[in-house]
Amino acid sequence: MAKRKRLTPANPMFLEPAPETKSAVAAPLRAPIADVAREASATAAAEEMAHSMAQARAQGRMVIAVPLAQIRRDHLTRDRVTVDEDDMAPLIESLRARGQQTPVDLVDLWPNKDGPRYGLISGWRRCLALERLHAETGEAQFAEVLALLRRPQDSSAAYVAMIEENEIRAGLSYYERARIVLRAVEAGAFADAGAALRGLFASASRAKRSKIGSFTTIVSALDGALQFPRALGERQGLALAQALEADAGLAAKLAATLRREAPETAEAELALLRSTLQPARPDRPKSHPVSVQVVRRSNREVSLIGEAVDEAFLKDLEAWIAKRRV
Structure with missing residues (x-):
């Protein structure tokens, strides 16, 4: 009969992980190409957005909020002589209820250091209405105006822009x-x-x-x-x-x-x-009564005697007789 071999328990020391082997040379780090690319892309996107916004602002494609105090409203000689209060009242109530729906047109006066930064091209009535609302209510929303920055080629183009708006909105x-x-x-x-x-x-x-x-x-x-x-x-x-x-x-x-x-x-x-x-009317000479004597000769014959019996009198008489015959 064969002898059985007795197995001894496993030595727990053999189950521990192998000791860490350290080298004098550090392991190479992962190349940060993805991180660099991601950061470069984000920077480029931010720069592109900033450039696009600056370009849109300069070209008048972006609405900006400008304090009324920074707007020179007499930058152009205004085409309106007086303010029609009947027209202003509904405009003020519309701004009070719905806010400003249409921006005004401004031109940047930089580097002008004296006075307001912007000059008004069109939208004078809206600025005036907002100013009145701010004076009445004190609300900050009426202290600013929504505007588009324009870059007219010259002053004549700015005047044309002002005329065109007023011809469309309210006839001059x-x-x-x-x-x-x-x-x-x-x-x-x-x-x-x-x-x-x-x-x-x-x-x-x-x-x-x-x-x-x-x-x-x-x-x-x-x-x-x-x-x-x-x-x-x-x-x-x-x-x-x-x-x-x-x-x-x-x-x-x-x-x-x-x-x-x-x-x-x-x-x-x-x-x-x-x-x-009206030209002054010349004084008419006073007329003196002139008598006409009527002498009846027969049933069919009448004579007219007097100074008034002239050619004009006879023509008037003939015309009167002709009307009586009709």
Whole structure:
């Protein structure tokens, strides 16, 4: 019978992990290519976004919030002579209820260090409405205006932008159109009134530009003397312009009359202009009664005797008889 071999238990020392072998040379680190690439990509994306935003801002494709105090509203001579409160009231209520829906147009005046940073091109009424709301409520949301930065090629392009907006949003009077023509020439945006008319009102018909040109005569003669120039209609304005061109002394006469009378309403001012323009009627000579004697000769014959029986009298009589026969 075979002898069985007795097995001894396993030595626990043999089950422990092998001792760590250390080398004098450090193991090579993992190459950080992925990390470098990721960081470079993030940096490039951030730079591209910053560049795109700066470009969009400069090109007028990004709406920005600008404090009203940083806007120079008289950067351009405004085309509006007066503020129509009937038009302002609904605009103010709309801004109060819904906020500003349409941005204004600004130009960056940098590096101008004196005064506001931005110049207003269009949106004067919205800025005025926001200013009134801020003064009334004190709310910070009305202290800023949403704006687009524009880069007009020159001052004439800026004036065109202002005119285009107001022609679309709220029509200007002929007087206001004529006034901005002359102010644009004075500012050096155009060489003369003809160039300003063609540039500012390129889309208008030739007849309309001609009427605006006629109103420039009124602006040159009476700007500042008229208190309600927007009320001057097309027909009366053209008649006034024609009268001013025909009479060199009429402008001074009208200005003196307007200052002396100081009409308080548009109707009173228009009536004053009409009365001044109407030529004085010559006094009619007083008529003396002239008798006509009627002598009846028979049932079929009548004679008319007197100084009034002349050729004109007979023609009137014949016409009267002819009407009676019809």
